[in-house]
Amino acid sequence: MAAPPSTTSTQTVISADLVRGQLRKLQPRKAAGPDKLCPRLLKTCAAELGEPLQRIFNLSLQLGRVPTLWKTSCIVPVPKKNCPSELNDYRPVALTSYLMKTLEWLFLSLLRPQVQHAQDSLQFAYQAGVGVEDAILYLLHRAHSHLDKGNGTVRILFLDFKDDRGCKTITVQYVFITWSLLPSFYCYILILRLYFYSHC
Template identity: 45%
Template sequence: MFKQAATYNSITNLQEYTKTVTAYISKSITVCQSEAVAGGGLQTTEGPRAAYSSGDEEGLRTARANLSCGIREAKREYSRKIAHRFSSDTRSLWRGIQTIMDYKPSRQNCESSTSLLNELHDFFARFEAHKSTPAHKTPPPPVDQVLTLTRDSVKRSLDWINTQKAPGPDNIPGRGLWDCAAELTDVFTDIFNTSLSQGVVPMCFKATTIIPVPKKSSPSCLDDYRPVALTPILMKCFARLVLPPLLLGPLPVCISVQPVNR
């Protein structure tokens, strides 16, 4: 459906195709998370509330007993979780103590204006600002074969996603891609192969969110910030699939030898 909407005169607009698919996935994940949070609170009180509204005393007692059992089981589960965290390693122990004591480090004072952000942007992009050569697409030789990815390889790449990694600018978490790997394999196999056949990487895959992380507690200059790039997880999967064939495949090497005057 998304590919058909982005196809004009038998030519697929890869940018529109990829943008609509990723935007739909991000919106669906956001809606599912909101419904899960809202449904979790209603599930525990729906039984007693319905029994009270209908005037069923026996049902009300049963619903209250079930609610009490659920609360006790949740407390036991949380106790087991805390005990496991304490017994795993020292780092987890310290984090558990911070959680129980509600310890929060002192917040650093930041400038309210955007001047610091603009200065950091210019500082991190100072090497790119001097590049005057525009990027251009080199047409491949007609004898070269276009790399084609299989459905199984894309499925394995989605299964290998680290769910603890932060999402990129597309706001698609790795947990959502990992859980729905079977459903998303076909569409991303088609997107990746279309990108390889056209020789173009979607712009939404190349977008990056730069997070300035202070190198020390009280940064005094721009060099005291370390830029951490958050790239889309889908681009990491794509790069993981394309890199091995490029490294293992036969690459033509042209060597030009110049005579040396002695």
């Protein structure tokens, strides 16, 4: 059985300056997590908390563990409208520890440069400065470039995974795009829309 990692030779991965800088980026008006540490306090005391949190964060990375409270979240229902009357009028918001969020952001800043060379160039999710609009523009550009060649068709399959009150929903949309009589327009025909429910 492998011995647990030794804590005598602590290799600094995260510096105190990085911790202070990340704490100063916190938004003070946000709600506190289960540990009751509000971001206003962490931001105000960033200079004093930099070194203690640096030791805790580095030890956590070295041992491969985080405190249980940091992994806990409080689910708070937030109304979508002024006068909610049913459960669907609320959206669940998970309040998690800002210490855990700070550690995640710092670790991500260290991890991203190491894996950036292996990322797919067509990955639009979880990328800085890239979003859904970029994915849609890329898809439309590919479809229109193919249709501009004339007498072509494009078939697109959309999958949407949703969890609504414990019911796993998969929405499948099959779109058939073909060249219309006018070259400047395309005819979008919705062929199939299916719903699958499971694990209710």
